Amino acid sequence: MLIFYGHPFSSYTWKALIALYEKGIDFEYRALETEPPFTHHGELKAHWPVGQFPLIVHDGVPYFESSIIIEYLDHLVPEPRLIPADFDAALKVRLLDRVFDNHVMNRMQMVVADALRGAENHVPLIIEQANAALETVYAWLDRELAGGGWATPYGFTLADCAAGPSLFYADWVYRIPDRYENLRAYRARLLAHPSIARCVEDARPYRPFFPLGAPDRD
Numbered sequence: 001m002l003i004f005y006g007h008p009f010s011s012y013t014w015k016a017l018i019a020l021y022e023k024g025i026d027f028e029y030r031a032l033e034t035e036p037p038f039t040h041h042g043e044l045k046a047h048w049p050v051g052q053f054p055l056i057v058h059d060g061v062p063y064f065e066s067s068i069i070i071e072y073l074d075h076l077v078p079e080p081r082l083i084p085a086d087f088d089a090a091l092k093v094r095l096l097d098r099v100f101d102n103h104v105m106n107r108m109q110m111v112v113a114d115a116l117r118g119a120e121n122h123v124p125l126i127i128e129q130a131n132a133a134l135e136t137v138y139a140w141l142d143r144e145l146a147g148g149g150w151a152t153p154y155g156f157t158l159a160d161c162a163a164g165p166s167l168f169y170a171d172w173v174y175r176i177p178d179r180y181e182n183l184r185a186y187r188a189r190l191l192a193h194p195s196i197a198r199c200v201e202d203a204r205p206y207r208p209f210f211p212l213g214a215p216d217r218d
């Protein structure tokens with residue numbers, strides 16, 4: 001049985017869970033407690049001292065970094081494919097995956113981290129820079145998504161696994177302006193997709209812990 005370490009409210013956890021749900025892979029969910037005694041954190045750090053999640057263990061081997069986990073799952077259970085076999089198509093999917101992680105998810109995390117540090121350690125410049133960067137990438141994505149559908153022309157892929165949680169939470173941090181209709185519509189399609197809707201529902205009880213205050217939507 002594949003072992004999965006993550007937390008239901010964590011964006012990168014969702015990204016890997018979406019792939020597991022898409023492929024119908026059974027797993028044992030070891031949810032990381034955020035309060036003492038921090039159940040499962042010791043096991044997680046034994047595998048990856050950095051302590052970031054998600055992380056899976058399969059046949060005794062740990063795999064971490066969400067994109068690598070999905071690459072592994074795609075190899076383990078090839079259908080439905082989340083990374084196309086064709087080189088050019090795969091490159092496009094991996095590019096969009098990097099864009100969502102580096103330019104949406106990580107920017108969003110910077111704002112959340114600033115809120116978690118507390119008012120006395122608030123750095124307004126971090127928020128300004130993160131919001132400006134999100135605005136820039138929203139504009140780029142809106143043009144990229146003008147054709148509708150998923151992130152790439154290759155069906156639901158790794159890129160959409162990254163897009164779901166990153167756009168879900170980024171919109172909470174810096175709302176996608178109405179003028180980016182293509183991006184807003186894409187986010188709505190993602191949230192209606194069963195594997196992502198499941199993550200949204202399972203995370204609902206944790207919304208009061210969102211450090212910026214969860215908006216009354218989604």
Ligand SMILES: N[C@@H](CCC(=O)N[C@@H](CS)C(=O)NCC(=O)O)C(=O)O
Binds near residue numbers: 010054064066
């Ligand atoms: N690049 C990593 C990022 C993982 C990540 O940032 N995970 C967050 C949860 S969403 C985490 O582990 N936070 C706790 C920490 O950084 O100590 C990936 O793709 O898996």
